[in-house]
Amino acid sequence: MPTRKMSRAFFAVVLALLLLVLPAQALAQESRIAMVPNGSKTMWSPGRFVEIPGFPGKRIDRRLLPDVAWLVRRYDLRITSAYTLSKGHEQSGEHPRGLAIDVVPARGGSWASLARLARWAKPAGGIPRKPFRWVGYNGDKGHGDPSHCKVRKGCLPHLHLSWQHGYTPRARAAPWVNVLRFRPLDGVGHLVETDHAADPILGLHQLEAPVDLVQP
Numbered sequence: 001m002p003t004r005k006m007s008r009a010f011f012a013v014v015l016a017l018l019l020l021v022l023p024a025q026a027l028a029q030e031s032r033i034a035m036v037p038n039g040s041k042t043m044w045s046p047g048r049f050v051e052i053p054g055f056p057g058k059r060i061d062r063r064l065l066p067d068v069a070w071l072v073r074r075y076d077l078r079i080t081s082a083y084t085l086s087k088g089h090e091q092s093g094e095h096p097r098g099l100a101i102d103v104v105p106a107r108g109g110s111w112a113s114l115a116r117l118a119r120w121a122k123p124a125g126g127i128p129r130k131p132f133r134w135v136g137y138n139g140d141k142g143h144g145d146p147s148h149c150k151v152r153k154g155c156l157p158h159l160h161l162s163w164q165h166g167y168t169p170r171a172r173a174a175p176w177v178n179v180l181r182f183r184p185l186d187g188v189g190h191l192v193e194t195d196h197a198a199d200p201i202l203g204l205h206q207l208e209a210p211v212d213l214v215q216p
């Protein structure tokens with residue numbers, strides 16, 4: 001039979017555990033705030049090539065992780081290429097600098113969704129929206145959806161996105177990179193900084209439930 005002293009000790013332990021767990025839950029809830037892009041910003045923090053969560057073997061400059069996570073969720077993307085020194089990519093471009101992704105629809109995604117992303121990232125006029133440096137899709141050689149980029153003609157359909165950055169030789173992280181700035185969806189909260197490249201997990205958790213506000 002447990003004595004009163006023992007049960008008191010038991011409750012003390014339970015209480016201590018709850019106190020440990022509750023702040024973590026509150027943090028998790030808070031970090032599920034829906035975020036929407038709100039312009040761009042320049043990041044000077046040191047870059048490093050890291051694996052993209054959810055895409056084993058695919059690496060990118062860590063400063064892009066929040067942008068990439070948001071894009072993947074918002075547009076149901078699968079990343080087919082990111083940081084690579086492969087000669088199949090433009091050597092003066094962003095793939096050998098960890099500042100580009102090639103994407104196709106994820107299972108459950110669609111080319112229509114990629115088309116929306118392409119239009120948002122490169123509005124009419126053909127100039128990419130900041131922070132994007134180059135957007136390769138329909139009309140660009142070697143890029144586009146399957147009706148513009150035909151496999152039988154040796155074209156692998158995909159959308160390319162790369163980010164603006166300071167000069168760097170290949171295989172080295174850039175001194176600075178422009179990234180998306182985000183704000184909470186409700187628009188009444190304070191601007192939430194997303195300098196979470198230093199903490200990719202938090203950065204990823206913050207990016208959820210993307211909405212149509214971001215559409216042109």
Ligand SMILES: [Zn+2]
Nearest residue numbers: 100101102160
């Ligand atoms: Zn590419």
